[in-house]
Amino acid sequence: MERDESLSRSNDMTSKIDSVNTGRLDWQKALERAARFHGYPAPGVMAGCVMVDMALRRLPHGGLYDAICETGKCLPDAVQLLTPCTIGNGWLRIIDLGRFAVCLYDKSTGKGIRVSLDARMVANFHQVQTWFLKLAPKQNQNSDLLLSEIQGAGEKLYSIHEVRVLPRFLKKLPTGTRAICPTCNEVYPAKHGPVCRGCGGATPYVPLGCEDGQSPTDGEMRG
Numbered sequence: 001m002e003r004d005e006s007l008s009r010s011n012d013m014t015s016k017i018d019s020v021n022t023g024r025l026d027w028q029k030a031l032e033r034a035a036r037f038h039g040y041p042a043p044g045v046m047a048g049c050v051m052v053d054m055a056l057r058r059l060p061h062g063g064l065y066d067a068i069c070e071t072g073k074c075l076p077d078a079v080q081l082l083t084p085c086t087i088g089n090g091w092l093r094i095i096d097l098g099r100f101a102v103c104l105y106d107k108s109t110g111k112g113i114r115v116s117l118d119a120r121m122v123a124n125f126h127q128v129q130t131w132f133l134k135l136a137p138k139q140n141q142n143s144d145l146l147l148s149e150i151q152g153a154g155e156k157l158y159s160i161h162e163v164r165v166l167p168r169f170l171k172k173l174p175t176g177t178r179a180i181c182p183t184c185n186e187v188y189p190a191k192h193g194p195v196c197r198g199c200g201g202a203t204p205y206v207p208l209g210c211e212d213g214q215s216p217t218d219g220e221m222r223g
Contacts, residue, residue: 025053027151033081043131043146044074047117047157048102051075052082054155055104055113066107068165070097070116078102090172100132103163110165118159125149128157 030049034041059065067085069076072094076087079102085091091107105112122129127146130136150157179190181199188196197203 025049030081031147034077037081038074038077041147042074043128043143043150044100045077045081046147047100047128047150048075048078049082050150050155051102051115051117051158052078052104054115054158054160055102056082058113058160059104059106064107065091065104065112067092068103068105068169069094070099070101070103072096075100075102093169095169103165105163105165107170110167110170112163112165113160114163115158115160117157121157121159125153125157128153 030046031041034045034049038045065083065085067079067083069079069092076092076094079092080086083092083104085104087094099116101114101116103112103114117132119133122132127142127149131141131146175189177190178187180186181188181196183195183199186196186198188198193200
């Protein structure tokens with residue numbers, strides 16, 4: 001299985017790199033792919049593409065790399081655009097520290113490259129500083145000038161460091177045993193408690209017809 005994963009990752013990584021990155025990031029192709037994948041070429045995605053590209057070019061070719069994003073906004077999409085790491089396959093993890101930073105690392109050793117958008121560096125780039133520090137409402141920002149500035153800045157906006165991911169973050173937690181929720185009859189991880197988290201009050205929705213804040217009863221979510 002490990003060998004199949006290695007071949008799959010290597011082939012997928014090579015395919016994505018060749019189509020977007022030929023030694024340097026192909027900006028136009030990245031813009032087009034960001035528009036298709038993200039909905040529009042958001043500055044956070046485009047800056048993220050530069051960051052991912054920076055990390056990839058400093059890692060040995062052909063390795064098995066996982067990714068950590070320190071924010072859930074925009075940056076994870078850049079990882080998913082340029083690498084085979086996705087949230088769904090578990091190779092991309094979001095650890096929300098509120099920082100615009102990404103780390104690509106060897107899944108076995110934890111050794112990797114962390115790249116962050118550096119507030120000290122953006123001071124020299126007015127459009128980027130205004131966007132990154134939210135100095136003006138989004139509608140008052142010039143998106144074309146902002147993207148042009150991100151492109152023109154190259155690697156000047158970022159800090160980059162060699163790091164080692166802590167062992168506890170290298171381990172993938174097992175799902176554990178499953179249970180059937182006595183309230184909704186849906187399967188959930190038994191470690192969550194006597195009922196699923198949805199029936200425990202964490203559900204983000206209720207069936208149509210329920211009053212605001214009313215918890216769904218057994219079977220209601222099934223219609």
